Amino acid sequence: MERDSLRSVIESLLFVADSPLSLQRLSAVLEGIERKEILSILRDLQAEYNASGRGFRLGEVAGGYQMRSSKENAEWVRKLQRAKPTRMSRATLETLSIIAYRQPMTRAEIEDVRGVDVDGVLTTLLERRLIRIVGRKDVVGRPFLYGTTTEFLEMFNLKDLSDLPTLKEIEGTTVSEPSVGETPPDSSK
């Protein structure tokens, strides 16, 4: 296939997909085309959308590629959808970040870090599918272990968990005491 028509095909696939398209999925559809070629076209499209002031971008989220509307136009899109902007309370964001960096974790472990009850927050996060139960911990009572989901990555525009800044990097931006650095858990798990 000519590069130009391949480019057009890939653009169509991205346009209709309702969840991020992985390179693997794209190459399964585009049989016989080298991944390297597909990747290079994806990079081209990304650069083109960014440079030409389009109303959408090609984001790399949750292990795939996804067309997302440009941030500058958020207000208009919300008006169209008659939707209130997604809002997250501090409790939600704190709990979510603890789980994201330390997963898998039990409720008691999360509460230990936050110093407050997280029962209600966990229910909300489960309902919004931002976290899920990933198993049970092998201790007395066999409590549930929680971890983040693909939807979490999608919502926060993250390629994978390693795309999160390390806690050490975050500290670098503030005047707080230095301490042992931590990296997010391996996303391949």
Place this chain on the structure above:
Amino acid sequence: MTTKVQLEIFEGPLDLLLHLIKKNEVSIADIPIATITEQYLATLDLMQSLNLDVAGEFLVMAATLVHIKSRMLLPDEAGEEEEEEEEDSREELIRRLLEYQRFKEAAGELERREILGRDAFVRVSEPAEDAGTVEVETLSLFDLISALRQVLDRFPEEKFHEITLEKVSVREKMTLLLDELHRLGQVVFQSLFERASSRIEVVVTFLAMLELVRIRAVRVRQDQRLGPIVIELAAPVEELHSRIAEEEIEGEDRGA
């Protein structure tokens, strides 16, 4: 000193402590226990006088602070052991504060990202009428329970206290469900409950369905995110009826 508005945004005792530490312009590692304890208790007083609900966690922390402070005030002859204990609980508090602060900042970082539904939007397609047969592995018990909640919401809360005999047992319902699935091929989750007349019947039906999943008599699938949840037979119906009967015998054996 502090206004009500500020009080209400404390996420918990650690958050309040961090606020006080910042206000006093000291570092966490050199936390002046006496001063901070005093201000912490004053804030709790203020919260209580404003009739704000002071959660138990705040009081536990107050006790910890007072404990550390009193240990520090003891004369030196208190002995090495106790001094060590004092040092330990102070160190532990510092460790928790540093850890909490890190996650507080991490939460701030998350908030500054390009958030879906706030900063960026994606196309969402309506679930297709006849979806393919791609099995979605992530359909969890939780998905089923939230679907059940939607069904239950249609039924009013039953307030009477009369004791009613359960008309249909879970076991009977399992058999009925199998027959229905055999007749219709496959059924959308919500329609399982269409003829239910009460909340208890909805719950019995749900339990029967879970039991059928457990003994691998039915398969539950969702072909598309947020699409319909579909239930279908996993084997010929005759075989399944006998499987239920076997389960029943085994169950009785276990019970004996």
